[in-house]
Amino acid sequence: xxxxTQAQTEISVVEKEDVTLDCVYETRDTTYYLFWxxxxxxxxxxxxxxxNSFDEQNEISGRYSWNFxxxxxxxxxxxxxxxxxxxxxxxxxxxxxGTGANNLFFGTGTRLTVIP
Amino acid sequence: EAGVTQxxxxxxxxxxxxxxxxxxxxxxxxxxxxxxxxxxxGLQFLLWYDEGEERNRGNFPPRFSGRxxxxxxxxxxxxxLELEDSALYLCASTWSGTRNGANVLTxxxxxxxxxx
Numbered sequence: 001x002x003x004x005t006q007a008q009t010e011i012s013v014v015e016k017e018d019v020t021l022d023c024v025y026e027t028r029d030t031t032y033y034l035f036w037x038x039x040x041x042x043x044x045x046x047x048x049x050x051x052n053s054f055d056e057q058n059e060i061s062g063r064y065s066w067n068f069x070x071x072x073x074x075x076x077x078x079x080x081x082x083x084x085x086x087x088x089x090x091x092x093x094x095x096x097x098g099t100g101a102n103n104l105f106f107g108t109g110t111r112l113t114v115i116p
Numbered sequence: 117e118a119g120v121t122q123x124x125x126x127x128x129x130x131x132x133x134x135x136x137x138x139x140x141x142x143x144x145x146x147x148x149x150x151x152x153x154x155x156x157x158g159l160q161f162l163l164w165y166d167e168g169e170e171r172n173r174g175n176f177p178p179r180f181s182g183r184x185x186x187x188x189x190x191x192x193x194x195x196x197l198e199l200e201d202s203a204l205y206l207c208a209s210t211w212s213g214t215r216n217g218a219n220v221l222t223x224x225x226x227x228x229x230x231x232x
Binding site: 103 | 119172204221
C-alpha cells in the first residue's frame, strides 16, 4: 500500500533562513509520481512541482529546490531565504499510475511559519 | 481562464441533516476528484468522477455520494451528517486519462462544512 509521511508537523523559521521540508514515501509501483502542493490560509492547494520516479534530477525554481532520492524514498523540499509569504501548509503527495491514474495520496502536511 | 470553483464557501448544518456541495471544473477538464480535509487528518480521497461515471471511491461510508453532470460539474452529497463530517471539502479537476504521466490536479478553494 502507498504511504506518504511528513514527520514535521510544524516548523517556524525567521525570515531569510533556509528551511527543508521532509517527505518520505512508500510504494510498490515502479512507476509513480511525486508532488508538492502549498496550501495558503485561503485554503486552495497550489501546485508546486511534479516529479516522476525515473527522473532523479534535483530541480531548482527560484528560491525553491527539490531533492529526490529513490534510495531513501525521499522527496525533500527546500526554501532558500524564506519570506513571510511562504507561510502555509505544504503537502507532499504520491500518484501511482496503476491504482487510478491521477489520484493523489497525501501526507499530513507541514505547517511552515515564517517570522518577520 | 476560470479555475475550479466550489460552492458554497461555508455551510452550517446540524446532525442528521444532509449537505450538498458543488464543484465546477476548469473548462476542458472532464475528471473531478473530491477530498476531505478534516482537522488533524490531512487530505483523504473521497470520490473520483470521470466523464460522468464514478471511477473510484475512498474509504468512506455510503452516506457520502455524488454525481457528475453532463457539463462535468459535480456535486457531493453527505447524508445523515455526523459531527466528525465537519471538514474542508476540496474538489480538484484534470483531463481524463493521463498526459505524459500523472496529470496535475487543480484544486478549488474548498467548501467548509460545519456540523453542529
